[in-house]
Amino acid sequence: MKIGVLHPVSGALSYSGQQGRLGATMAIDDINAAGGIKALGGAKIDPMLGDAQSTPDGGNAEVEKMNAAGVCAVVGGYASAICLSATQTAARYDLPYVVDVGVVDSIVTRGLKNTFRFGPGFGVIAKTALENLVTINDQAGKPAKTVMIVHEDSAFGAGLAKLLNAQLPDRGFQVLETIPHPTPMREFESVVLKIKAQNPDIIIPANYYNEYVLLARTLQQQRVRPKGIYSVLGGAASSYKFVKEFPEAAKYIMDCNHWFDPKNPKALALKKRVEDKGQFYTYEVYMNYSCMLLLADALERAASTDRAKITDALATSTFSGHLMPYGPTKFVNGQNQGAAPVNTQVLDNDIQVILPAQFASAKPVFPMPPA
Amino acid sequence: MKTYLSIIVVVALLAAVPMVTTSNVVLNFLVTALLIALAGQGWNLLGGYGGQYSFGHAAFFGTAAYATAILQVRYGLNAWVGSFIGMAAGALVGAVIGALTFRSGLRGSYFSLVTLAFAEVLRIIASVAPITGAGVGTLIPLDLHARAFQFQSRTPFYFIALALVAVSLTVIRAIENSRFGAYLVAVRENEDAASALGVDAFSVKLCAITISAAITAAAGCFYAQYFLFIDAGIAYGPWISIDALLAPIVGGAGTVFGPLLGALAIKTLGETTKLIAADAPGLDLMFYGLLLVGIVGLAPRGIAGLSRAISRPRRSSISTPDGSRG
């Protein structure tokens, strides 16, 4: 049976896309090695790989091809703009679609019956990020009062910044300035100059990997040391690659982001396998891995390749065999209710979960100790 | 009637496609190719016939796409009406850019790069202005009804795109045979000589960029309705400026069918290389680039030029002697 695996593996988003593809195909290999879909007589999953070329029309064209090739569901998308066009195309054919990342909330709120998002959207991420920020600050005796937000200016960063700006003042934080920036950025000197001049207690970056690395390096270079760097979906803040390559710049950075359940042995086993392949264990990998398992579970219960039956099986899913700290899956209008980000912090050259408490592997270090 | 016969035949052939195949893959492929052909036809009028190479046709495409989307989402306007206003808005942007740049006498590469800069300025504004949804972009809500310019099936979209292309082909053919068209070509070949003969080069170029912008704008409106989501990078990004010039140049700049031929050729090339390269990221586009260079080497006057060269070999083809457009 054919499953569509759609990612932007070329173009601007190709790194994330390739990581996503890695996670999805590893899951398929595991499912097939474990005997395929048993309810369908051990049918093997045959992945149909698609390249969205980092554009919405690329995603759209690939879904058309997948539909024509007779796939029974599609997983992936990664970027919000791609997910929006891909889910819409899939909806024309009632083709079940599991969104891997795509954090813009309109993906699931516009009433497409075929679309399921396993991970959290903006709304939940911003809410969790704020609550956890307050918790961390309160625990430390409220040392931080002012923040500056540095975000990339497309859907993900701008959407997040809007929510944070609306809610931070109610939580007792003063937003000194919000600095949007384009992607790619050639340098962050001007941004850091402004941060330096206003000296906020907390810096909140929300941008992609490359920009995040440049920003963190420039902060280090310009000797800017706020009480905390608290990213929300920070591209590099909870990336093993960043921690390995720039341990000094990464130190004590906190992040509210997608993260695997650190107490789940399956998640840790996968981490080792990915690292043995010489790849980094990024969120794209375990999110896609989980999405594929979720779909396989739905296929088992649907016991059919009929699209309507698979959609029903997804809608009623209570799947808990995934790698994420979400608990049993429960979809309401296509959004997994348990999905939430966690908070991590870079401690001793490793990434630890600091909140929520039931998944935590370390206590937050805040404010940052002086250099 | 005879001058339009070839257009009628080509459009009729394309219109027969849905009768031959019901495959949405094919239809979607053709819709996107027609979209590029339409955007490219706009570029072709100004660049192919007028010799003014724009690198910023995204300015017209994006303005139209945003106008269409914003009028619907924020002001509840009907999508069809919105599309017409979108086209008008694109044409207006064309007129303004044309008036500014041609008035200052910008030519050649300077004109090219200044159009690029205009498109970039618009892209940046769109990425921060609240009315465009800033970075978040604008999503047109689903409403799969003909009155909302949205369709459950691909077929109506295909016929609309084809109709738009048919209109653009007719317009370009009409211009080609008109006095205005002759002036435009005269300006391309030698602006100073044309002016000396009494051609008002400024008005001719201004008129050309306005019509050119309107045609590319139509593609923008169509894009908005087909994909229902736009953001600054999609609307004003360099991709559309490049596609809009790539198609006519590959097909044959300054010929009526150049953009259509070119759009079909580059889309086919893209799909073929995808098939050859299978799932290796980058390999397909690598072949694509390689073939593009090869095609230019083999057919320096575009596909249309190649077919002409075959049917009428060794017709003395004097290119513009003035290689520099500076």
Added chain:
Amino acid sequence: MLSPVILLPAILNGLMTGAIYALVALGLTLIYGVLHIINFAHGALLTAAMFAAFFAYTLLGLDPYLAVFVLAPLFFVAGYALQRFVIGPAAHGEDRNFLLVTLGLAVLIENALLYFFRADTRTIDLPYAFNVIELGPAFIAVPRIVAFVTVIVVALALWAIMQWTDTGKAIRAVAREKLGAELCGINVTHIFAITFGLGTACVAVAACLLIPTYYVNPTAGEAFVLIAFTVVVLGGMGSVAGALIGGLCVGVIESLSSVFFGESLGQIGIFASFIVTLLVRPSGLFGARA
């Protein structure tokens, strides 16, 4: 916001960044001045050079500042060959074909890099990358100062080559009057290729200066091309001095408008000043009449 504490560092920073823009633009402007083509493959060549500098460091342990002496000649040869054997023959001397060929090359190079090296962002961590020099309220990173000085030296060297060497004189002759130069016995095809080689060598130098503080992935060079175009036009196409001064100006404009209008909107500063300059002075600041 107007305090010198922020203004001085902003201007200095603009000059440092502008130097890199100037260097990338130098390559473009040379090629434009002589071949009258806009080289769309410039960004992809920059990316390729950055990969080369990256691998020179990670595989051979060659410091980027030493790698310059290997990579610049190497890329000169590559650029020469590219123009002589690929771009020139394929373009048949027509503007629009140069456009297509360089576009095609850009796609080819970028995706070849993607195919062979994957999309991973690569960085190198040099021991001195975080060293800074304090100039009043400004902290300037050492690699950026090195870059600034190098660019000035390269620009002077290029200028000297153009003024005093036979090749330089031939290049200028071809730039001014192709047919006349040809009649004087200058091998125009060879000069075209030499110029393209020089332009590509500039890009290799820029790559070595960038890699200590920047990153490389298959699309990294793109970020510098658009800005280099504006520099080339502002400075007047074909003018070495124009590219240098134009680059520094654009760097400062960008830095200041980022400080005052924010990063996203600040980019408008560059393009708006570009448009206005051209509308008022259609041949750029230092260019001869178009």
